Amino acid sequence: MDLLKVGESVSLSEYLKRLWAHRHFMIRVPLEDLRAQNSHTFLGSIWLVLNPLLQVGVYFLVFGLIMPIDRGVDQYLVFLTIGVFVFFNSQRVISESTRSLVINVGLIRTVHFPRAVLPMSATVGQALAFIPVFVVMTIVVLAYGNWPHVRWLLILPVFVIQNAFSLGIGLIGARINHSYRDLENLLPFVFRLLFYISGVLYSVDSVVEDDFWRAIFLLNPMYCLVSLWRWVMVGTSTGVEVWLATGVWSLLALMVGLSAFRSKETTYGGTG
Amino acid sequence: MTDLAIRCSEAHVSYFVRTNRQLIRSVIRGQKPEIRVIEAVKGVTFDVNVGESVGLIGPNGSGKTSLLQAMTGLLPLNKGEVLVKSVPTFLGVQAVLRPQLTGWRNIQLGLLAQGLSKSEAENMTGSVADFCELGDFLDLPMETFSSGMKARLHFAVATALAPDILLIDEALAVGDRSFQKKSSERLEEHRAKAGTILLVSHNLEEVRQSCQRVIWLEGGVIVADGPANDVIEAYEAS
DSSP states (O other): OOOEETTOOOOHHHHHHHHHHTHHHHHHHHHHHHHHHTTTSSSGGGHHHHHHHHHHHHHIIIIIIISOOOTTOSSHHHHHHHHHHHHHHHHHHHHHHHHHHHHTHHHHHHSOOOTTHHHHHHHHHHHHHHHHHHHHHHHHHHHTTOOOOGGGGGHHHHHHHHHHHHHHHHHHHHHHHHHOTHHHHHHHHHHHHHHHHTTSSSOHHHHOOOHHHHHHHHTOHHHHHHHHHHHHHHOOOOOHHHHHHHHHHHHHHHHHHHHHHHTTGGGTTSOO | OOOEEEEEEEEEEEEEEESOOOHHHHHHSOOOOOEEEEEEEEEEEEEEETTOEEEEEOSTTSSHHHHHHHHHTSSOOSEEEEEESSOOEEEOSSOOSOTTSBHHHHHHHHHHHTTOOHHHHHHHHHHHHHHHTOGGGGGSBGGGSOHHHHHHHHHHHHHHTOOSEEEEESOSTTSOHHHHHHHHHHHHHHHHTTOEEEEEOSOHHHHHHHOSEEEEEETTEEEEEEEHHHHHHHHHHO
16 A cells, blocks of 8 residues: 655656646636625626726826827737737736735635635636737727738737746746745836836837847747747747847746646645 | 554654734834744654544643644644544634625635535535535525534535644534534544544543544643553543
8 A cells, every 4th residue: 555755746747637637627617716806896897897997097198198209100909909018927927826825715714625726716816807809909000091901810829939938927026925924015016117228118129229239138938928929919020139039938837837836736725 | 464544653743922023112122022932742653544533632722722833833843743534624613704695605715625516515505405414504694604513514525525634723613503403423434444634622521432543642642642541540630
Protein backbone atom coordinates (compact mmCIF):
# COMPACT_ATOMS: atom_id res chain seq x y z
CA MET A 1 0.00 0.00 0.00
CA ASP A 2 1.58 3.25 -1.13
CA LEU A 3 1.22 6.26 1.07
CA LEU A 4 1.63 9.85 -0.04
CA LYS A 5 3.76 12.24 1.85
CA VAL A 6 1.76 15.30 2.85
CA GLY A 7 3.08 18.58 1.55
CA GLU A 8 5.05 16.96 -1.24
CA SER A 9 4.35 18.44 -4.62
CA VAL A 10 3.21 16.34 -7.54
CA SER A 11 5.02 16.25 -10.88
CA LEU A 12 4.25 18.95 -13.41
CA SER A 13 2.51 16.53 -15.76
CA GLU A 14 0.33 15.18 -12.97
CA TYR A 15 -0.46 18.75 -11.93
CA LEU A 16 -1.49 19.71 -15.44
CA LYS A 17 -3.64 16.59 -15.62
CA ARG A 18 -5.43 17.61 -12.44
CA LEU A 19 -5.93 21.13 -13.79
CA TRP A 20 -7.52 19.67 -16.90
CA ALA A 21 -9.86 17.58 -14.75
CA HIS A 22 -11.11 20.84 -13.19
CA ARG A 23 -11.92 22.57 -16.47
CA HIS A 24 -15.66 22.58 -15.78
CA PHE A 25 -15.09 24.31 -12.51
CA MET A 26 -12.85 26.93 -14.12
CA ILE A 27 -15.58 27.95 -16.54
CA ARG A 28 -18.55 27.66 -14.22
CA VAL A 29 -17.25 29.90 -11.44
CA PRO A 30 -16.70 33.02 -13.58
CA LEU A 31 -20.03 32.44 -15.33
CA GLU A 32 -21.80 32.43 -11.98
CA ASP A 33 -19.88 35.47 -10.82
CA LEU A 34 -20.70 37.42 -13.96
CA ARG A 35 -24.34 36.59 -13.47
CA ALA A 36 -24.27 37.64 -9.82
CA GLN A 37 -22.23 40.80 -10.47
CA ASN A 38 -24.80 42.90 -12.28
CA SER A 39 -27.87 41.45 -10.64
CA HIS A 40 -28.23 44.48 -8.36
CA THR A 41 -28.00 47.08 -11.11
CA PHE A 42 -30.92 48.55 -13.00
CA LEU A 43 -29.33 48.02 -16.42
CA GLY A 44 -28.05 44.52 -15.64
CA SER A 45 -25.81 42.93 -18.22
CA ILE A 46 -26.02 45.98 -20.52
CA TRP A 47 -23.18 47.25 -18.33
CA LEU A 48 -20.86 44.73 -19.92
CA VAL A 49 -21.08 46.78 -23.14
CA LEU A 50 -21.76 50.17 -21.61
CA ASN A 51 -18.70 50.09 -19.39
CA PRO A 52 -16.12 49.81 -22.21
CA LEU A 53 -18.02 52.38 -24.30
CA LEU A 54 -17.90 54.90 -21.47
CA GLN A 55 -14.23 54.23 -20.87
CA VAL A 56 -13.27 54.95 -24.44
CA GLY A 57 -15.62 57.92 -24.41
CA VAL A 58 -13.78 59.49 -21.48
CA TYR A 59 -10.33 58.96 -22.97
CA PHE A 60 -11.46 60.26 -26.34
CA LEU A 61 -12.96 63.34 -24.75
CA VAL A 62 -9.78 64.13 -22.80
CA PHE A 63 -7.00 63.07 -25.14
CA GLY A 64 -8.77 63.36 -28.50
CA LEU A 65 -10.70 66.59 -28.06
CA ILE A 66 -9.69 68.59 -24.97
CA MET A 67 -5.92 68.15 -25.13
CA PRO A 68 -5.21 66.29 -28.37
CA ILE A 69 -2.14 64.08 -28.31
CA ASP A 70 -3.09 62.34 -31.52
CA ARG A 71 -0.12 63.57 -33.54
CA GLY A 72 1.06 61.06 -36.12
CA VAL A 73 -1.98 58.87 -35.63
CA ASP A 74 -4.79 58.43 -38.16
CA GLN A 75 -8.09 57.29 -36.85
CA TYR A 76 -7.21 58.22 -33.30
CA LEU A 77 -10.44 56.75 -31.90
CA VAL A 78 -9.61 53.34 -33.40
CA PHE A 79 -6.05 53.56 -32.14
CA LEU A 80 -7.27 54.51 -28.66
CA THR A 81 -10.04 51.92 -28.48
CA ILE A 82 -7.74 49.01 -29.28
CA GLY A 83 -5.07 50.26 -26.89
CA VAL A 84 -7.40 50.87 -23.96
CA PHE A 85 -9.34 47.61 -24.27
CA VAL A 86 -6.30 45.42 -24.72
CA PHE A 87 -4.48 47.06 -21.85
CA PHE A 88 -7.45 46.80 -19.49
CA ASN A 89 -7.93 43.13 -20.28
CA SER A 90 -4.41 42.33 -19.13
CA GLN A 91 -4.72 44.60 -16.14
CA ARG A 92 -7.93 42.86 -15.04
CA VAL A 93 -6.56 39.37 -15.55
CA ILE A 94 -3.45 40.17 -13.54
CA SER A 95 -5.28 41.94 -10.70
CA GLU A 96 -8.01 39.32 -10.43
CA SER A 97 -5.55 36.42 -10.51
CA THR A 98 -3.46 38.14 -7.88
CA ARG A 99 -6.44 38.43 -5.55
CA SER A 100 -7.89 35.01 -6.35
CA LEU A 101 -6.21 33.09 -3.52
CA VAL A 102 -7.24 35.61 -0.89
CA ILE A 103 -10.83 35.87 -2.11
CA ASN A 104 -11.33 32.13 -2.29
CA VAL A 105 -9.75 31.16 0.98
CA GLY A 106 -13.01 29.51 2.07
CA LEU A 107 -13.05 27.30 -0.97
CA ILE A 108 -9.38 26.42 -0.55
CA ARG A 109 -9.97 25.31 3.01
CA THR A 110 -13.07 23.36 2.07
CA VAL A 111 -12.04 21.25 -0.87
CA HIS A 112 -8.88 19.86 -2.28
CA PHE A 113 -8.02 20.90 -5.83
CA PRO A 114 -4.95 22.22 -7.64
CA ARG A 115 -4.85 25.85 -6.53
CA ALA A 116 -3.80 27.20 -9.93
CA VAL A 117 -7.43 26.57 -10.85
CA LEU A 118 -8.28 29.88 -9.13
CA PRO A 119 -6.06 32.28 -11.11
CA MET A 120 -6.96 30.34 -14.25
CA SER A 121 -10.62 30.69 -13.50
CA ALA A 122 -10.12 34.43 -13.00
CA THR A 123 -8.46 34.55 -16.42
CA VAL A 124 -11.33 32.68 -18.04
CA GLY A 125 -13.72 35.11 -16.39
CA GLN A 126 -11.96 38.10 -17.90
CA ALA A 127 -11.87 36.38 -21.28
CA LEU A 128 -15.65 36.04 -21.09
CA ALA A 129 -15.99 39.67 -20.07
CA PHE A 130 -13.81 40.59 -23.04
CA ILE A 131 -16.34 39.25 -25.54
CA PRO A 132 -18.70 42.28 -25.42
CA VAL A 133 -15.66 44.56 -25.25
CA PHE A 134 -14.29 42.95 -28.37
CA VAL A 135 -17.59 43.43 -30.14
CA VAL A 136 -17.54 47.16 -29.32
CA MET A 137 -13.93 47.36 -30.48
CA THR A 138 -14.74 45.64 -33.78
CA ILE A 139 -17.67 47.98 -34.40
CA VAL A 140 -15.41 51.01 -33.91
CA VAL A 141 -12.81 49.49 -36.26
CA LEU A 142 -15.43 48.77 -38.94
CA ALA A 143 -17.08 52.16 -38.51
CA TYR A 144 -13.84 53.80 -39.63
CA GLY A 145 -13.84 51.77 -42.83
CA ASN A 146 -11.30 49.12 -41.87
CA TRP A 147 -12.75 46.04 -43.50
CA PRO A 148 -12.10 42.49 -42.26
CA HIS A 149 -8.67 41.33 -43.33
CA VAL A 150 -6.82 38.01 -43.44
CA ARG A 151 -4.85 39.25 -40.45
CA TRP A 152 -8.03 38.89 -38.39
CA LEU A 153 -7.38 35.13 -38.34
CA LEU A 154 -4.63 35.99 -35.87
CA ILE A 155 -7.04 37.59 -33.40
CA LEU A 156 -7.53 34.40 -31.41
CA PRO A 157 -3.83 33.40 -31.34
CA VAL A 158 -2.87 36.91 -30.20
CA PHE A 159 -5.56 36.82 -27.53
CA VAL A 160 -4.27 33.45 -26.31
CA ILE A 161 -0.68 34.73 -26.19
CA GLN A 162 -1.83 37.80 -24.31
CA ASN A 163 -3.70 35.75 -21.73
CA ALA A 164 -0.81 33.34 -21.29
CA PHE A 165 1.31 36.34 -20.40
CA SER A 166 -1.26 37.88 -18.07
CA LEU A 167 -1.95 34.58 -16.34
CA GLY A 168 1.77 33.99 -15.84
CA ILE A 169 2.18 37.36 -14.16
CA GLY A 170 -1.05 36.75 -12.24
CA LEU A 171 0.32 33.47 -10.86
CA ILE A 172 3.40 35.27 -9.59
CA GLY A 173 1.15 37.99 -8.18
CA ALA A 174 -1.04 35.46 -6.38
CA ARG A 175 2.01 33.81 -4.85
CA ILE A 176 3.33 37.14 -3.52
CA ASN A 177 -0.06 38.45 -2.46
CA HIS A 178 -0.61 35.34 -0.38
CA SER A 179 2.24 36.40 1.91
CA TYR A 180 2.15 40.16 1.43
CA ARG A 181 -1.22 41.75 0.78
CA ASP A 182 0.69 44.94 0.16
CA LEU A 183 0.80 43.95 -3.49
CA GLU A 184 -2.92 44.56 -3.86
CA ASN A 185 -2.41 48.16 -2.81
CA LEU A 186 0.55 48.63 -5.08
CA LEU A 187 -0.83 47.14 -8.28
CA PRO A 188 -3.16 49.98 -9.34
CA PHE A 189 -0.18 52.36 -9.40
CA VAL A 190 2.01 49.95 -11.31
CA PHE A 191 -0.71 49.69 -13.93
CA ARG A 192 -1.26 53.42 -14.01
CA LEU A 193 2.42 53.92 -14.78
CA LEU A 194 2.44 51.13 -17.35
CA PHE A 195 -0.65 52.64 -18.96
CA TYR A 196 1.24 55.84 -19.73
CA ILE A 197 4.46 54.20 -20.94
CA SER A 198 2.94 51.48 -23.12
CA GLY A 199 1.78 53.68 -25.96
CA VAL A 200 -1.89 53.21 -25.17
CA LEU A 201 -2.72 56.89 -25.66
CA TYR A 202 -0.03 57.95 -28.09
CA SER A 203 2.05 56.42 -30.84
CA VAL A 204 5.47 55.43 -29.54
CA ASP A 205 6.87 55.54 -33.09
CA SER A 206 6.08 59.22 -33.38
CA VAL A 207 7.66 60.06 -30.02
CA VAL A 208 10.76 57.86 -30.07
CA GLU A 209 13.14 58.06 -33.04
CA ASP A 210 16.21 56.46 -31.58
CA ASP A 211 16.75 52.70 -32.17
CA PHE A 212 18.11 52.26 -28.68
CA TRP A 213 14.95 53.60 -27.08
CA ARG A 214 12.75 51.56 -29.40
CA ALA A 215 14.60 48.48 -28.19
CA ILE A 216 13.90 49.53 -24.61
CA PHE A 217 10.17 49.56 -25.41
CA LEU A 218 10.41 45.89 -26.42
CA LEU A 219 11.18 45.19 -22.78
CA ASN A 220 7.68 46.35 -21.99
CA PRO A 221 5.34 43.44 -22.75
CA MET A 222 2.28 45.66 -22.53
CA TYR A 223 3.63 47.84 -25.33
CA CYS A 224 4.29 44.73 -27.40
CA LEU A 225 0.79 43.36 -26.90
CA VAL A 226 -0.92 46.64 -27.71
CA SER A 227 1.18 46.96 -30.88
CA LEU A 228 0.38 43.42 -32.01
CA TRP A 229 -3.33 43.97 -31.57
CA ARG A 230 -3.21 47.19 -33.58
CA TRP A 231 -1.41 45.42 -36.37
CA VAL A 232 -3.89 42.54 -36.39
CA MET A 233 -6.95 44.77 -36.30
CA VAL A 234 -6.00 47.66 -38.58
CA GLY A 235 -2.51 46.94 -39.91
CA THR A 236 -0.51 49.54 -37.96
CA SER A 237 3.06 48.65 -38.90
CA THR A 238 4.86 46.40 -36.44
CA GLY A 239 8.23 44.70 -36.73
CA VAL A 240 9.04 41.02 -36.38
CA GLU A 241 10.94 41.83 -33.21
CA VAL A 242 7.68 42.77 -31.49
CA TRP A 243 6.27 39.32 -32.24
CA LEU A 244 9.43 37.70 -30.93
CA ALA A 245 9.51 39.79 -27.78
CA THR A 246 5.84 39.04 -27.06
CA GLY A 247 6.36 35.31 -27.53
CA VAL A 248 9.36 35.28 -25.24
CA TRP A 249 7.54 37.35 -22.61
CA SER A 250 4.50 35.08 -22.62
CA LEU A 251 6.44 31.85 -22.43
CA LEU A 252 8.70 33.19 -19.74
CA ALA A 253 5.84 34.60 -17.67
CA LEU A 254 3.87 31.37 -17.84
CA MET A 255 6.80 29.14 -16.94
CA VAL A 256 8.12 31.31 -14.12
CA GLY A 257 4.56 31.94 -12.93
CA LEU A 258 3.60 28.29 -12.75
CA SER A 259 6.73 27.22 -10.95
CA ALA A 260 6.63 30.15 -8.50
CA PHE A 261 2.98 29.43 -7.80
CA ARG A 262 3.50 25.71 -7.31
CA SER A 263 6.37 26.19 -4.91
CA LYS A 264 3.90 27.26 -2.22
CA GLU A 265 0.92 25.25 -3.47
CA THR A 266 0.19 23.41 -0.23
CA THR A 267 0.28 26.48 2.01
CA TYR A 268 -2.46 28.48 0.27
CA GLY A 269 -5.34 28.61 2.68
CA GLY A 270 -2.96 28.90 5.60
CA THR A 271 -1.91 32.14 7.20
CA GLY A 272 0.89 33.00 4.77
CA MET B 1 -3.62 -7.19 7.90
CA THR B 2 -5.37 -3.86 7.96
CA ASP B 3 -4.41 -1.06 5.65
CA LEU B 4 -2.85 2.07 6.97
CA ALA B 5 -4.66 5.33 6.22
CA ILE B 6 -2.50 7.79 8.14
CA ARG B 7 0.97 7.46 9.55
CA CYS B 8 2.10 10.39 11.58
CA SER B 9 5.68 10.10 12.81
CA GLU B 10 7.37 12.58 15.11
CA ALA B 11 5.36 15.38 13.60
CA HIS B 12 6.36 18.85 14.73
CA VAL B 13 4.23 21.79 13.64
CA SER B 14 5.04 25.33 14.47
CA TYR B 15 3.83 28.47 12.90
CA PHE B 16 5.05 32.00 12.86
CA VAL B 17 2.98 34.85 14.01
CA ARG B 18 4.44 38.08 12.80
CA THR B 19 2.82 40.38 15.31
CA ASN B 20 4.35 43.28 13.52
CA ARG B 21 5.07 43.01 9.87
CA GLN B 22 5.05 46.73 9.27
CA LEU B 23 8.29 48.10 7.96
CA ILE B 24 7.66 51.64 9.12
CA ARG B 25 7.68 50.71 12.78
CA SER B 26 10.85 48.76 12.52
CA VAL B 27 12.57 51.66 10.79
CA ILE B 28 11.32 54.58 12.86
CA ARG B 29 11.20 53.03 16.29
CA GLY B 30 14.00 50.60 15.74
CA GLN B 31 11.74 47.72 16.67
CA LYS B 32 12.62 44.46 15.08
CA PRO B 33 9.65 42.79 13.47
CA GLU B 34 8.48 40.45 16.16
CA ILE B 35 8.24 36.92 14.98
CA ARG B 36 6.74 34.65 17.54
CA VAL B 37 7.17 31.00 16.87
CA ILE B 38 4.33 28.99 18.26
CA GLU B 39 5.15 25.34 18.67
CA ALA B 40 1.71 23.87 18.36
CA VAL B 41 2.60 20.21 17.90
CA LYS B 42 5.78 18.85 19.42
CA GLY B 43 6.49 15.37 18.20
CA VAL B 44 3.33 13.38 17.70
CA THR B 45 3.39 9.79 16.50
CA PHE B 46 0.41 7.59 15.72
CA ASP B 47 -1.06 5.37 13.02
CA VAL B 48 -4.65 5.27 11.89
CA ASN B 49 -6.01 2.33 9.95
CA VAL B 50 -8.50 2.38 7.14
CA GLY B 51 -12.01 2.18 8.55
CA GLU B 52 -11.09 3.66 11.90
CA SER B 53 -12.68 6.72 13.37
CA VAL B 54 -10.52 8.51 15.87
CA GLY B 55 -11.45 11.34 18.18
CA LEU B 56 -8.98 14.06 19.06
CA ILE B 57 -9.63 15.74 22.38
CA GLY B 58 -7.78 18.20 24.57
CA PRO B 59 -8.09 21.73 25.92
CA ASN B 60 -8.09 24.81 23.66
CA GLY B 61 -4.67 25.48 22.23
CA SER B 62 -3.45 21.93 22.63
CA GLY B 63 -2.56 21.63 18.96
CA LYS B 64 -5.53 19.69 17.64
CA THR B 65 -6.40 22.01 14.80
CA SER B 66 -2.77 22.56 13.88
CA LEU B 67 -2.28 18.82 13.64
CA LEU B 68 -5.26 18.47 11.31
CA GLN B 69 -4.10 21.37 9.20
CA ALA B 70 -0.65 19.85 8.90
CA MET B 71 -2.25 16.65 7.66
CA THR B 72 -3.85 18.45 4.75
CA GLY B 73 -0.68 20.39 4.07
CA LEU B 74 -2.13 23.76 5.08
CA LEU B 75 0.59 24.14 7.69
CA PRO B 76 4.07 22.85 6.91
CA LEU B 77 5.72 20.30 9.14
CA ASN B 78 9.08 21.39 10.43
CA LYS B 79 10.13 17.97 11.60
CA GLY B 80 8.90 14.46 11.11
CA GLU B 81 6.47 13.41 8.43
CA VAL B 82 2.87 12.58 7.77
CA LEU B 83 1.98 9.89 5.26
CA VAL B 84 -1.56 9.50 4.03
CA LYS B 85 -3.47 7.19 1.73
CA SER B 86 -4.85 10.18 -0.13
CA VAL B 87 -5.04 13.88 0.61
CA PRO B 88 -7.59 14.32 3.43
CA THR B 89 -10.67 16.51 3.19
CA PHE B 90 -10.77 19.10 5.92
CA LEU B 91 -14.08 20.20 7.37
CA GLY B 92 -13.93 23.27 9.57
CA VAL B 93 -16.49 25.74 10.85
CA GLN B 94 -15.26 28.91 9.25
CA ALA B 95 -15.54 27.87 5.64
CA VAL B 96 -17.84 29.61 3.23
CA LEU B 97 -17.91 28.74 -0.41
CA ARG B 98 -19.29 31.73 -2.31
CA PRO B 99 -21.47 33.93 -0.11
CA GLN B 100 -23.18 35.90 -2.87
CA LEU B 101 -24.37 32.82 -4.74
CA THR B 102 -27.39 30.71 -3.86
CA GLY B 103 -27.21 27.44 -1.94
CA TRP B 104 -27.91 25.47 -5.11
CA ARG B 105 -25.06 27.06 -7.01
CA ASN B 106 -22.73 26.60 -4.08
CA ILE B 107 -23.50 22.90 -4.03
CA GLN B 108 -22.71 22.65 -7.73
CA LEU B 109 -19.51 24.63 -7.44
CA GLY B 110 -18.44 22.55 -4.44
CA LEU B 111 -18.90 19.39 -6.46
CA LEU B 112 -17.14 20.78 -9.53
CA ALA B 113 -14.26 21.91 -7.33
CA GLN B 114 -13.75 18.30 -6.35
CA GLY B 115 -13.13 17.50 -9.99
CA LEU B 116 -16.56 16.30 -11.13
CA SER B 117 -17.68 16.98 -14.67
CA LYS B 118 -20.67 19.19 -15.34
CA SER B 119 -23.11 16.33 -15.84
CA GLU B 120 -21.81 14.36 -12.83
CA ALA B 121 -22.21 17.43 -10.68
CA GLU B 122 -25.73 18.04 -11.94
CA ASN B 123 -26.69 14.45 -11.19
CA MET B 124 -25.44 14.66 -7.64
CA THR B 125 -26.82 18.08 -6.78
CA GLY B 126 -30.24 16.68 -5.91
CA SER B 127 -29.02 14.13 -3.41
CA VAL B 128 -26.69 16.63 -1.74
CA ALA B 129 -29.56 19.11 -1.47
CA ASP B 130 -31.80 16.45 0.05
CA PHE B 131 -29.20 15.70 2.66
CA CYS B 132 -28.99 19.37 3.69
CA GLU B 133 -32.75 19.53 4.29
CA LEU B 134 -32.69 23.25 3.68
CA GLY B 135 -35.71 23.31 1.36
CA ASP B 136 -36.43 26.68 -0.22
CA PHE B 137 -33.53 28.32 1.58
CA LEU B 138 -31.30 26.85 -1.12
CA ASP B 139 -32.68 29.49 -3.48
CA LEU B 140 -31.22 32.27 -1.32
CA PRO B 141 -27.66 33.59 -1.37
CA MET B 142 -25.49 31.78 1.15
CA GLU B 143 -24.63 35.01 2.95
CA THR B 144 -28.18 34.96 4.32
CA PHE B 145 -27.70 31.51 5.87
CA SER B 146 -27.31 30.99 9.60
CA SER B 147 -24.10 29.31 10.73
CA GLY B 148 -25.96 26.05 11.29
CA MET B 149 -27.38 26.15 7.78
CA LYS B 150 -23.96 26.82 6.31
CA ALA B 151 -22.55 23.91 8.28
CA ARG B 152 -25.24 21.62 6.88
CA LEU B 153 -24.52 22.53 3.31
CA HIS B 154 -20.84 22.39 3.86
CA PHE B 155 -20.94 18.98 5.47
CA ALA B 156 -23.16 17.64 2.72
CA VAL B 157 -20.81 18.88 -0.02
CA ALA B 158 -17.64 17.67 1.66
CA THR B 159 -18.96 14.18 2.32
CA ALA B 160 -20.82 13.75 -0.96
CA LEU B 161 -17.90 12.08 -2.68
CA ALA B 162 -16.94 9.96 0.34
CA PRO B 163 -13.32 11.07 0.64
CA ASP B 164 -10.87 8.41 1.90
CA ILE B 165 -9.91 10.50 4.88
CA LEU B 166 -12.12 13.10 6.49
CA LEU B 167 -10.80 15.51 9.10
CA ILE B 168 -13.55 17.22 11.04
CA ASP B 169 -12.78 20.22 13.18
CA GLU B 170 -15.77 21.09 15.36
CA ALA B 171 -17.85 21.25 12.21
CA LEU B 172 -20.78 19.32 13.59
CA ALA B 173 -21.17 21.37 16.74
CA VAL B 174 -23.18 24.18 15.12
CA GLY B 175 -25.82 21.90 13.65
CA ASP B 176 -29.05 21.19 15.51
CA ARG B 177 -29.86 17.90 17.17
CA SER B 178 -31.43 16.22 14.17
CA PHE B 179 -28.61 17.21 11.88
CA GLN B 180 -26.01 16.03 14.36
CA LYS B 181 -27.72 12.68 14.42
CA LYS B 182 -27.92 12.57 10.66
CA SER B 183 -24.31 13.58 10.16
CA SER B 184 -22.98 11.08 12.65
CA GLU B 185 -24.99 8.40 10.84
CA ARG B 186 -23.43 9.39 7.57
CA LEU B 187 -19.98 9.30 9.14
CA GLU B 188 -20.65 5.83 10.50
CA GLU B 189 -21.85 4.66 7.10
CA HIS B 190 -18.82 6.20 5.51
CA ARG B 191 -16.45 4.61 8.01
CA ALA B 192 -17.99 1.21 7.38
CA LYS B 193 -17.16 1.64 3.69
CA ALA B 194 -13.45 1.92 4.40
CA GLY B 195 -13.43 5.62 5.13
CA THR B 196 -11.22 7.05 7.82
CA ILE B 197 -12.32 9.83 10.12
CA LEU B 198 -10.49 12.10 12.51
CA LEU B 199 -12.84 14.12 14.66
CA VAL B 200 -11.85 17.09 16.79
CA SER B 201 -14.54 17.98 19.27
CA HIS B 202 -15.14 19.32 22.74
CA ASN B 203 -18.40 17.49 22.89
CA LEU B 204 -17.18 14.34 24.60
CA GLU B 205 -20.54 12.63 24.20
CA GLU B 206 -20.32 13.10 20.44
CA VAL B 207 -16.79 11.71 20.45
CA ARG B 208 -17.84 8.72 22.52
CA GLN B 209 -20.66 8.01 20.06
CA SER B 210 -18.72 8.41 16.83
CA CYS B 211 -15.26 7.09 17.71
CA GLN B 212 -13.91 3.82 19.02
CA ARG B 213 -10.51 5.28 19.62
CA VAL B 214 -9.49 8.60 21.13
CA ILE B 215 -6.24 10.53 21.22
CA TRP B 216 -5.81 13.05 24.03
CA LEU B 217 -3.55 15.89 23.07
CA GLU B 218 -2.23 18.46 25.48
CA GLY B 219 0.48 21.04 25.04
CA GLY B 220 1.30 19.62 21.61
CA VAL B 221 2.05 16.08 22.79
CA ILE B 222 -0.03 12.95 23.14
CA VAL B 223 -1.11 12.27 26.72
CA ALA B 224 -3.11 9.16 26.00
CA ASP B 225 -4.15 7.10 22.99
CA GLY B 226 -6.56 4.19 23.32
CA PRO B 227 -10.15 2.98 23.46
CA ALA B 228 -12.61 5.87 23.56
CA ASN B 229 -14.15 5.21 26.94
CA ASP B 230 -10.85 4.77 28.78
CA VAL B 231 -9.26 7.90 27.37
CA ILE B 232 -12.34 10.06 27.87
CA GLU B 233 -12.68 8.91 31.46
CA ALA B 234 -9.07 9.74 32.15
CA TYR B 235 -9.51 13.13 30.47
CA GLU B 236 -12.60 13.93 32.50
CA ALA B 237 -10.83 12.94 35.68
CA SER B 238 -7.87 15.22 35.01
